Amino acid sequence: MTDLQRQTWEHRFASRAQNINASEIRDLFALLGNSDIISFAGGFPDANLFALPQFRYGYQKLLEDSPAIALQYCASEGYLPLRRWIADFMRRQGVDCSPDNILITSGAQQAIEFLSRLFLDKGDPLAVSKPSYLGALQIFNAYEPDYHFFDGDGISIASPGADKTRPLKLIYANPDFSNPTGETMDGTARRRLIDLARANDAPLIEDGAYRSLRYEGDPHPTIMQLDIADCGSIETSLVVYCGSFSKTMTPGLRIGWICAASQLINKLTLLKQSSDLNSSTINQMVMHCVADEMFDASVNISREVYRQRRDNLIRALEDHMPDNVNWKKPEGGMFVWLTLPKGIDARTLLAKAIAVEKVAFVPGRPFHADGSGGNTLRLCFSSCPLDLATEGVTRLARLIAAETAELHAMA
Structure with a gap:
């Protein structure tokens, strides 16, 4: 230029x-x-x-059997059978939820963007790990937050220049095999973040993009599962779980999701409507077919x-x-x-x-x-x-x- x-x-x-x-x-x-x-x-x-054969077959079958649905707009919340599948997947992660707690997004990146738009004003205190996922930081930077930091153990790190007198507005964590460090937070670290969220009455974004890719050891409970165990219901949980098929199935279809309290999902759905109306209908339908068959x-x-x-x-x-x-x-x-x-x-x-x-x-x-x-x-x-x-x-x-x-x- x-x-x-x-x-x-x-x-x-x-x-x-x-x-x-x-x-x-x-x-x-x-x-x-x-x-x-x-x-x-x-x-x-x-x-x-x-899974190229399955994706190819899925597109062919939908275009032959249901083109009027597959090529049409769909509900901003997302294709209902896929939301049901994701709700079942989240229940397998220990999170008791329903399709009303699920919003389909164009990848987890859009999920983080929506949450930032909803919660962050200029100068708001935002806690992230140090280091943290670059894609999230790029989103956050546009909203000009006041950064606070925690390490892989969930312990606060001194943040020069940060205003310690204001409560946190938002917390972002990538607790399983994080991007970029590959670190995994243990149960103690996850509970520290829950305590931090509760002490500040701040939503906590749990980015679970890599959670399914475990190669050894036993999985830790999701932060959302731990919080629900304490507060009793997803409807009162401060944790917002962001998931994605990008690292497990394919990134090209751009299918991610937010799992959260239904009141928050309703508000986020309005953002989805004003942003892109809905994620690609046919991509959602194909992802549901392939995930249901062979995830x-x-x-x-x-x-x-x-x-x-x-x-x-x-x-x-x-x-x-x-x-x-x-x-x-x-x-x-x-x-x-x-x-x-x-x-x-x-x-x-x-x-x-x-x-x-x-x-x-x-x-x-x-x-x-x-x-x-x-x-x-x-x-x-x-x-x-x-x-x-x-x-x-x-x-x-x-x-x-x-x-x-x-x-x-x-x-």
């Missing part, structure tokens, strides 16, 4: 538009089609695992493939990374989070990694709402074949070792 183009448009934008910026991940998407680059960047599921079987296949890729990545890190690079083995999800030696900036490292070693990752700073985390980075293992992942880690380790040696030489 030229300086003249900026002058032509920027003065016309609303003030909040200054907080709408491109993400590191968006800029890296162009690399995914470059066969010369080994990419740990985009947090994509493996397209080879999509568990499909997820089990993904778990096995991703578990092998996680283990392979961890072995490669153990075999090749310098001793001064730290990481933790995630119990599930798609990500491994690396902490580099102080003095190495991951964004600068990325430019060299692409140019010299032909390997890509996501720098960690954008996942930190306060701009910290320059020496961290995220590796995604879900869509990278075993041999390429091993080679990619070998290349990245070689570059980090060289950067470390250069730092020592300058000291």
Whole structure:
């Protein structure tokens, strides 16, 4: 964009538009089609695992048998059979609910956007993990909140400049195999967040996008389940659960959902009506058909493939990374989070990694709402074949070792 183009448009934008910026991940998407680059960047599921025959059959059958329904508008709340399926899925997660507690959204991203629009005014105190999901931060930034932070144990972190006298307005957590760190909150951490929500009378968004992708260990109860056990009903729970089929079935249909008290769902439905009327009817119908037939079987296949890729990545890190690079083995999800030696900036490292070693990752700073985390980075293992992942880690380790040696030489 030229300086003249900026002058032509920027003065016309609303003030909040200054907080709408491109993400590191968006800029890296162009690399995914470059066969010369080994990419740990985009947090994509493996397209080879999509249930292509079932999706193809679902579209064909609906267009043959029910085109007048499939190609028409539907209720803003969403396709009722799919909402019933999701309500049953949530009951399997320990959450007693009905279709009245479900709103279908265009992915979990739209769910977070609606909740931000509903609850956040400029300057409102918002608590997020540090680091936190970049897609959520991009949404939150547009509403100009006053950020407060907690760590993976649900413990508050000092937030310089944050107003401690005002109660929190909203809390956002990604408790299972979080993006970007891969961490999972234990039961104690989840209860700390419930206590935080109750003490501030603040809604708590539970982002469950990766919850089904567990490879070892026993699952922890959802935060919503724990809160309902205390308060007695989803209708009095402060927790708002955001789910998605993007990581378990396919992201291309853009089907997510919000599970919450019916009064809140009713209000969110009005936002849905004013935003896009309804999510694609035929996509909802096809997702219902495929999920009803084979959700568990499909997820089990993904778990096995991703578990092998996680283990392979961890072995490669153990075999090749310098001793001064730290990481933790995630119990599930798609990500491994690396902490580099102080003095190495991951964004600068990325430019060299692409140019010299032909390997890509996501720098960690954008996942930190306060701009910290320059020496961290995220590796995604879900869509990278075993041999390429091993080679990619070998290349990245070689570059980090060289950067470390250069730092020592300058000291």
